[in-house]
Amino acid sequence: MNGKSAVESARAATRFRDPQIEMAHGAGGKASRRLVEGLFAPLLYQSTGEALGDAARVRIDGTAIAVTTDSFVVRPLRFPGGSIGELAVNGTMNDLAVSGAEGHALVATFVLEEGLPTSVLEAEVRAMAGAAERAGVVMVGGDTKVVERGKADGMYITTTGIGRFMPQVTVDAKSVRAGDKILLSGPIGDHGITILLARGELDLEANLASDTRCILSLVQAVASEAAPGIRWMRDPTRGGVATTLNELARDCGLGIVLSEEEIPMRDEVRGACELLGLDPLHIANEGQFLAVVAPEYADAALNALNQAEGGEDACIIGEVRSEPACAVLVTTRYGGSRIVDMLVGDPLPRIC
Amino acid sequence: MRYVDEFRDPELITKASEEIYRLADPDRHYRIMEVCGGHTHAIYRFGLKDVLPSNIELIHGPGCPVCVLPMGRIDDGLAVAKNSNVVFAAFGDMMRVPGTHGSPFEHKARGTDVRIVYSPADALQIARKNPEKHVMFFAIGFETTAPSTALTLMRAKAEGIKNFSVFCNHVTIIPAIRAILDSPDMRLDAFIGPGHVSTVIGCRPYEWIARNEGKPVVTSGFEPLDLLQSLVMLLRQLRAGEARVENQYKRVVPWEGNRAALKAMAEVFQLRPYFEWRGLGFISQSALKIRDEYAEWDAEQRFPIPGTRVTDPKAAQCGEVLKGVLKPAQCKLFGNECTPEHPIGALMVSSEGSCAAYYNYEHRKAAAMVTSISSVA
Amino acid sequence: MCLAIPGKIVELDRNAAHLGTVEVAGVRRKVDLGLLQEDMPVAGDWVLIHVGFAMTKISEQDALEQMNLLQMLGEAEQAMQEVRGYGIDESGGEHGQEHSRPN
Numbered sequence: 055m056n057g058k059s060a061v062e063s064a065r066a067a068t069r070f071r072d073p074q075i076e077m078a079h080g081a082g083g084k085a086s087r088r089l090v091e092g093l094f095a096p097l098l099y100q101s102t103g104e105a106l107g108d109a110a111r112v113r114i115d116g117t118a119i120a121v122t123t124d125s126f127v128v129r130p131l132r133f134p135g136g137s138i139g140e141l142a143v144n145g146t147m148n149d150l151a152v153s154g155a156e157g158h159a160l161v162a163t164f165v166l167e168e169g170l171p172t173s174v175l176e177a178e179v180r181a182m183a184g185a186a187e188r189a190g191v192v193m194v195g196g197d198t199k200v201v202e203r204g205k206a207d208g209m210y211i212t213t214t215g216i217g218r219f220m221p222q223v224t225v226d227a228k229s230v231r232a233g234d235k236i237l238l239s240g241p242i243g244d245h246g247i248t249i250l251l252a253r254g255e256l257d258l259e260a261n262l263a264s265d266t267r268c269i270l271s272l273v274q275a276v277a278s279e280a281a282p283g284i285r286w287m288r289d290p291t292r293g294g295v296a297t298t299l300n301e302l303a304r305d306c307g308l309g310i311v312l313s314e315e316e317i318p319m320r321d322e323v324r325g326a327c328e329l330l331g332l333d334p335l336h337i338a339n340e341g342q343f344l345a346v347v348a349p350e351y352a353d354a355a356l357n358a359l360n361q362a363e364g365g366e367d368a369c370i371i372g373e374v375r376s377e378p379a380c381a382v383l384v385t386t387r388y389g390g391s392r393i394v395d396m397l398v399g400d401p402l403p404r405i406c
Numbered sequence: 407m408r409y410v411d412e413f414r415d416p417e418l419i420t421k422a423s424e425e426i427y428r429l430a431d432p433d434r435h436y437r438i439m440e441v442c443g444g445h446t447h448a449i450y451r452f453g454l455k456d457v458l459p460s461n462i463e464l465i466h467g468p469g470c471p472v473c474v475l476p477m478g479r480i481d482d483g484l485a486v487a488k489n490s491n492v493v494f495a496a497f498g499d500m501m502r503v504p505g506t507h508g509s510p511f512e513h514k515a516r517g518t519d520v521r522i523v524y525s526p527a528d529a530l531q532i533a534r535k536n537p538e539k540h541v542m543f544f545a546i547g548f549e550t551t552a553p554s555t556a557l558t559l560m561r562a563k564a565e566g567i568k569n570f571s572v573f574c575n576h577v578t579i580i581p582a583i584r585a586i587l588d589s590p591d592m593r594l595d596a597f598i599g600p601g602h603v604s605t606v607i608g609c610r611p612y613e614w615i616a617r618n619e620g621k622p623v624v625t626s627g628f629e630p631l632d633l634l635q636s637l638v639m640l641l642r643q644l645r646a647g648e649a650r651v652e653n654q655y656k657r658v659v660p661w662e663g664n665r666a667a668l669k670a671m672a673e674v675f676q677l678r679p680y681f682e683w684r685g686l687g688f689i690s691q692s693a694l695k696i697r698d699e700y701a702e703w704d705a706e707q708r709f710p711i712p713g714t715r716v717t718d719p720k721a722a723q724c725g726e727v728l729k730g731v732l733k734p735a736q737c738k739l740f741g742n743e744c745t746p747e748h749p750i751g752a753l754m755v756s757s758e759g760s761c762a763a764y765y766n767y768e769h770r771k772a773a774a775m776v777t778s779i780s781s782v783a
Numbered sequence: 784m785c786l787a788i789p790g791k792i793v794e795l796d797r798n799a800a801h802l803g804t805v806e807v808a809g810v811r812r813k814v815d816l817g818l819l820q821e822d823m824p825v826a827g828d829w830v831l832i833h834v835g836f837a838m839t840k841i842s843e844q845d846a847l848e849q850m851n852l853l854q855m856l857g858e859a860e861q862a863m864q865e866v867r868g869y870g871i872d873e874s875g876g877e878h879g880q881e882h883s884r885p886n
Contacts, residue, residue, distance in 0.1 A: 328808065329812060393766065395746070444786065550787070550833055557836065635849070635853060656845040664838065
């Protein structure tokens with residue numbers, strides 16, 4: 055039987071010391087990690103010693119199935135490039151994809167705010183249907199609840215997905231070695247900055263759209279040419295590339311060195327970050343993934359990505375080294391370097 | 407020109423670095439203070455120490471307006487915000503600064519309406535859009551920011567917007583520099599002068615440093631080449647035994663300052679007789695308060711203010727670090743009890759705090775290297 | 784807060800004399816030009832923006848001059864070294880020995 059017994063769970067000690075929940079705990083950075091590792095994991099998750107990944111591996115009668123879930127709280131609900139519906143489908147498909155699984159079916163739960171116009175709900179459901187079709191996944195069920203006016207920001211959506219693991223692809227932080235290359239599928243920061251601008255609270259305008267998309271086909275492209283070389287993958291959503299790679303560095307005990315000028319970014323993202331004093335490496339992405347690939351497969355993997363539709367901007371942004379252990383270092387053109395930490399706090403709440 | 411890329415040209419950086427090596431007297435140990443927190447951050451962010459000779463010591467000055475604010479002022483501001491219809495609006499930098507009962511973000515989690523704004527104008531806009539609420543803008547900053555607060559107050563008055571006020575913590579830079587020079591434990595050779603404060607006050611206010619104290623001052627920009635060029639200019643003066651004020655940041659800083667900005671400040675603000683600075687104690691004529699003509703928009707006149715005085719935790723050495731007497735890593739709490747995630751003092755959370763700069767750019771690198779070496783050995 | 788960045792004025796607000804739109808790397812933001820009323824910028828001017836206000840105009844002339852100065856760094860020394868090489872300048876030795884170089 056998987057999971058803890060009730061007695062074990064009741065007795066498990068928690069290490070989470072914060073007296074109350076704050077926005078930072080949902081931001082995807084350090085505080086989030088503290089909450090998951092300090093409260094949820096000891097009480098709820100089976101102690102397999104495995105690092106917490108994007109999807110869980112569950113065995114039913116000997117067959118391994120991938121399972122993952124994600125909730126989407128976005129304000130505003132619609133924004134350039136997409137809406138909460140698309141995020142809900144793509145986000146969960148992407149979590150499965152970077153865990154090496156092809157999403158097979160999704161279920162969705164809706165928490166709707168009293169007073170939500172039906173037209174808004176219908177638009178989102180249509181958006182989900184469209185996204186599901188593009189992603190090649192079926193929606194097989196769901197649940198709906200309505201809460202009082204004033205809660206739920208209009209609507210919250212949670213999607214849970216199951217899928218089958220791709221043969222030959224294993225994703226394991228412990229398999230990462232010094233010398234491995236780090237691939238990024240495309241420009242960073244589009245989603246987070248688009249949301250920030252879409253809120254209209256700042257007098258900022260730019261020609262930007264969310265990058266939300268299902269990246270399964272890109273992962274499949276890499277797998278087709280370089281499956282044995284894939285060590286680890288993840289999608290850098292909340293907390294950005296910096297948080298995701300810091301998690302990897304901690305999980306594998308090695309160092310990650312990125313070359314600042316290799317990291318692709320649209321001018322508008324750079325400009326907005328400069329104007330607001332934000333670090334692009336901490337901004338959420340909804341249509342990108344990072345892959346750590348063995349050096350002898352890196353070129354093939356990158357080539358496969360660049361050839362695939364939507365992967366043209368993919369590039370190698372750095373490599374794994376033995377030091378600085380458990381940290382991410384970004385080097386600049388003229389030899390300066392700085393450690394980039396996980397996101398601390400929550401500069402951009404309610405972005406995905 | 408893009409005004410950014412050009413000033414990060416690697417070839418020119420190398421050239422400037424070589425010139426600094428050439429100019430620095432190997433028998434001399436230079437102690438140069440960069441006053442401005444933004445300069446401290448730039449120095450660490452661009453790894454400039456890596457291209458400087460070891461006998462140039464850069465000392466971090468108190469030019470971080472969040473860092474020098476005593477905790478009691480934050481407590482006072484948050485006390486006002488406890489009123490149910492008050493919105494506490496402040497720059498993002500303020501949000502995780504610890505008050506006695508938590509930071510603004512922590513107060514937000516407990517129900518206070520706390521909002522990040524990127525401009526005092528944004529705060530005024532919230533007031534316009536929410537007539538049933540009272541928006542209190544918690545203003546911080548040196549002379550760079552004070553004129554913008556002043557203009558915003560002028561606009562609020564002109565438009566008759568009554569549901570808006572400012573809790574004013576603006577401070578002035580010259581008294582802080584004076585306090586540093588008066589401090590017996592400080593021996594300095596020269597100053598990298600503030601960049602953006604100088605766009606408002608100009609370069610004249612620094613002349614007494616050169617004339618009376620005999621220390622050269624070069625007002626500097628924030629790009630790597632700006633800072634390196636400023637060091638070249640300072641070293642040239644030091645070699646020649648000169649002490650003058652020079653303006654490296656000519657493209658932005660007018661020697662005479664910005665008259666319209668100074669006028670706006672004079673219209674709205676007056677100097678407080680004295681103000682308490684973290685680390686530097688009470689300094690006379692060093693901070694701004696809102697004039698009576700704008701009393702309606704002065705949070706300190708509209709709301710009862712507890713007037714809390716809170717001393718820093720005994721073990722925290724924020725004051726010494728602010729004065730440049732201690733390096734961040736020399737504070738006993740640095741990296742242990744005090745980190746960006748659970749800061750004891752503002753120097754560890756502010757985007758211009760020297761502890762934050764050191765921690766994020768240097769300390770973690772060094773600590774990671776030590777871990778690596780010890781795990782290999 | 785020191786954070787101030789250069790941006791180009793792309794448009795002046797027709798309805799509000801003190802407002803303009805500035806562009807930074809393709810991002811447009813409304814800024815208050817009230818602090819520059821003694822010498823108002825026009826579209827095409829570069830300004831320094833801090834907390835939503837334009838603080839000063841950026842002088843392209845001064846920026847170019849600065850770049851020139853930076854380019855010339857080291858050239859004066861090269862000229863001196865050449866001259867010394869010819870044995871014309873006898874005073875020599877004020878520079879002492881070189882320090883270790885950065886890598």
